[in-house]
Amino acid sequence: MTPSALKSFIIALSLTFTLAETALANQVNDRAMELAGQQKFDEALVLLSQQDSALVTGYEHRFLKARILSWAGKYAQAESVLNSLIAEDPDNPDLRLAMGNLNYYQGRLKEAERDYQQVLKDYPDYQDARNGLANVRKAQDAAQRDLGFAGDHVWRIDGGVGLSDFDRDDIPEWDDQFLRVEYSPHSLAYHGSAQRYKRFGITDIEFKAGIADAVRGGWDWGLEAGFTPNATFRPDFNFGGRLGRAIQTQKGTTFYPQLTYSYDDYAAGVIHNIQPGLTSYLDNGLVLSGRLIATLQEAEKDQLGWLIEGRAPIADRWQIRAGYANAPEAIDGIAITTKSFFGGLTYMVSDDLDLHLNLARDDREDSFVRTSGNVGFTYKR
CATH class of the missing domain: 1.25.40.10 (Tetratricopeptide repeat domain)
Incomplete structure (x- = not known):
């Protein structure tokens, strides 16, 4: 070769x-x-x-x-x-x-x-x-919708009125009204709110203000503080915070684990509330969430409960929500286990306006059964 x-x-x-x-x-x-x-x-x-x-x-x-x-x-x-x-x-x-x-x-x-x-x-x-x-x-x-952020809107206003009735004739009806305004010009959202509570024939008015992350990324946080002048059954002072993280899976589902904490200073004593939770956003618009609810209070037994909730679109511009809770609820500075069935409807009138109807039935252990209704609105611009 x-x-x-x-x-x-x-x-x-x-x-x-x-x-x-x-x-x-x-x-x-x-x-x-x-x-x-x-x-x-x-x-x-x-x-x-x-x-x-x-x-x-x-x-x-x-x-x-x-x-x-x-x-x-x-x-x-x-x-x-x-x-x-x-x-x-x-x-x-x-x-x-x-x-x-x-x-x-x-x-x-x-x-x-x-x-x-x-x-x-x-x-x-x-x-x-x-x-x-x-x-x-x-x-x-x-995530912006779930956490109350305005999305592409700079201003958001929420308001509503509620009424409660009891199975016991000796408890007068409760009513409440609230108004919340949020402003998110850039990466932060600032909000203030006022809520009027009428319970036991007495009226308390609570004021709150807070700041939160308005641009949705991986981490999310928020801080809020409030006070009630001459409080009788509401806390004299309270503050709290939230920390969470959005986690996106390959299949399109978003998981949002978060931890919230609140400190409520009542005349009857201080209550610490800790709530770890998880929300799942599915591709079909279904949102499922659950959380543990723990209360720690002075001179009282610590309590632990839970809550589950789901939301889903049911027709064009309509959304339904429903849930159940078996958890401690603080009223007049005392946390008592309350079993609650709750639900509601939201109608999206336009891109700027939503209307809400919410109903609940609360069975407070050895105390009372309360049926409540609330109508409200969300306006964005």
Whole structure:
């Protein structure tokens, strides 16, 4: 064999091995994707790890590994791989999209929004990035509505009136009215409220003010304080706070775990209220939530209860809510276990105006049964 023929043979043989190796790598990648589609993420990652060492350092292997790690919820590992790839190729839109998806799954909505917008700046027709950005906006809007934020509106006004009746003739009817105004010009929302309570033939008026995070990202917080001048059955002073985090899953469900705390200083003593909870936003508009309710009070036994609630759209512009609670309720500085059935309807008159009707039946242990109704409104501009 001549040197020229030998050289051609070696090149052809090398090309054959390369094509075979590429075909085998593609088969492994396809099988790993198939396993990931079956949510067998660990098996898919093990299969990838068994590839030739030369392939393990390649782009295709590392990108696929990052995606599967992300789907498996191994976010720190996925982020590490993606960051190394982006450092090598910072203008790659696929990598930036994958980072946006990773931030979205973790509920880091501000970061995800930034990643998707960066992709669309250079590739405005990249449909996956447009879909990702739409999902971010949907998650932000859902959380804003649940927490009472104004969304794209700067002002929000809530008001309502309520009336309660009792199964015992010796307890006079209760009534209450409230008005709450919120202003959210930028990243913070400021609010103030006044509520008039008439109970036991006596009237208390409570004033509150607070501040909260108005831009929905991963973390959420809020602070509020209030007082009641010459209080009789309401707390003389109270303050509280909220801390939560939105977590977005690959399937589109948003989970929002949160913890709230309040300190109520009554004439009869101080009550601490602690409520860890979880809210789930599903794709079909259904919202499910539950929380534990614990009260700690001076000279009284600590109590623990719970509450569950669901909301769902039932027709165009209509939403229904219903729930049940078996938890301590503080009235006149004394927390007593109360079993409550409650529900309501919301009619969205327009993008700016909602009307609400709420009903409840409370069975306060060894005390009374109360039936209450409330009509209210929400106006945004």
